[in-house]
Amino acid sequence: MTAAAPAGTGTIDTDVHCAPASLADLTPYFEPYWRTYVLEGGVSLSATQGLAYPPQAPTTATPEAREAGLTPARTVGDLRAHVLDPQGLRAALLTCTASFACNRNPYYEAALTRAVNDWMITEWLDADDRLRAGMVVPTLDTEAAVAEIERIGDDPRVVQVLLPTRTDAPWGNKRHRPLLRAAAEHGLVVGLHAWGRVGNAPTSSGLTHTYLEDYLANSQTIVQAQVASLVTEGVFAELPDLRVTLLESGFSWLPTLLWRFDKDWKGVWREVPWLDSKPSDVVRGHIRLTTNPAHLPRQATQVRQALDLLDAKAMLLYSSDHPHDHGTGHDRLVAALTPDERDAIFAGNAAEWYRLG
């Protein structure tokens, strides 16, 4: 987590978190009805983002970020002073997942995501030209999500549609297709980011007692089901220009998933006739993964093997995941990279993937 490129190298960081300090920050961007709804209903933004980031958990913030009060960054000034300037970043993709843990009111979710987007554009993108953003959309109302993409998706600083990985139906499901199509038509990457709606159990069989089990579900099960869904349902056959990034969801699990996926497809391809090439080829053509968390082995030779199995140079996009702190894995990743891999992962891949020019 701590390893970033030295200043001045033109690094592109694809996952930098920011969030409003409270709903009060979003008040200017709400219609009057929703201001009243928030006020009278006692509605607030979850302090843990729906249990995703317990404030005192070591994973929630690095000591440096905690010291600076960036848990995550609340203002562009703070981000500039503590991240953008000292690290010499060429560009940073802002991730605001504050709306992920929304309640179940679909109309409120539409209002909240719209407010987050307007707050992001006005207070962040307008303030620093190094910033790019993932826009958020309502997850319970596909028409409203499409409308929101139509509304702001052509802003060149908006490069991604952020979706939570924890969902009522996986993103490949037919019901979500207009949303994905709108993203593809606007040239936006779809970013599937860890976590999701409050109260949505992480496992097939329900809630977990420990945060550790909840946290690991992001990388070890949930995101993998999303990949299987997108490929199996033929999303990329229908939308050949669609690009998907998996954020804060790990990456070292990908090779073994693809071996299983290819083998099963060879056995039951009749079920999904629209899937006319190996799932691994589809994934490698349409999906990229961010580098944090980097769950890697302890031995350097095994790290190298894991990166080769993945084809890390082609598949990874550097992310600090600021301010989150996933431990020492990212240091092991960086130590294993060749100079060419480092250039690709820290800058070239993201510039190309997000069309940053």
Next chain:
Amino acid sequence: MSNTAVAEAAGRTAGKPGYTIVDADIHPSAPAAEIRARLTGDHLARWDMFGSRVPGPPEIYPRVRNAGFRLDAWPEQGPPGSDLRLIQDQLLDEFEVDHGILIPLQGHSWGAEEPEYAAALCRALNDWQRDALLGPEPRLHGSIAIPMESPDLAAEEIALRADDPRFVQILLSTGGELGFGRRRYWPIYAAAQEAGLPIAAHTGGLEQHRGAGWPSFYLEEHVWNGNMMAALILSMVSEGVFDRFPDLQVICVEGGIAWAGPLMWALDDAWERLRTDVPHLRKPPSEYVREHFWFTTQPIEEPDDPGDLEITLGHVGMNERIMFASDYPHWDFDSPRHAPRVFPAALRTGIMGANACRLYGLADRAAEAVR
């Protein structure tokens, strides 16, 4: 590839394999009439009126061809896996299998029925295994089907069978009403440890998808089997099952293997950061995995380059805990003759039988010869 070439590739001497063959995943299926004949009173009335209320996974995700079975596995009467003669002809005799472990998947659904009814169904299923298969065929060894959602009754069934050496393990699914690490299920593990029997967690059970939502296709569900198995390991380790039951052994059946390396990397990294969350874990979680879990091979991952599988098994680091399985009579059956080609040469003898003999205490052909 001709049989001769296969034999050489698999390290076999002329005709007879040079190693013991244990098939750790054979699916018998009890004909309905055989279960009905073993029910009485209220349970019989429930059977006749309501049958089973727990849906089997194929009702939700149909198997694409031939209902998911090998085309040639249907006996003249009854479902595949119900006829001992056919199991002998197509599997035990055909491939000179020394030991076969039965995994009756009907227990997955029946074990989640109304508690007393679930117990009666599982008892009937176990009695049928004993009468129809284990008694007449000593090469076969049984799994104790249990009413897993009624753990007190499950413990009774385990205790009842504990002294019958023909049953060598306890059958669990991967899809419970809750994560199988939950304390609610601990009476099962207490009984297993007391009986000295391993738990075989076979893919399947209750079909639920609350994390990412319900998939649409069998392809996704089948890929998900490995993730369900990973979830089972996460649940059992993080809830502290192995601190409470230090002798418990758990076999991951039909969920693949190669994913376990990346899972353990993630577990150890997370544990370093989150020890306050799991104070009961006294060592890196990967150590619990390597001390308590086993894997069966079918459907083992098959990368384009077989060398990649060997690398990945090195990451898992549990080669002594991998056991061959054919998954007879399912569509994706792995032949004991051909499957060894996929396994790294140095591991074949262990995977094909020696590892299972050690776990189950079965006679090992090679060990007997040495003696």
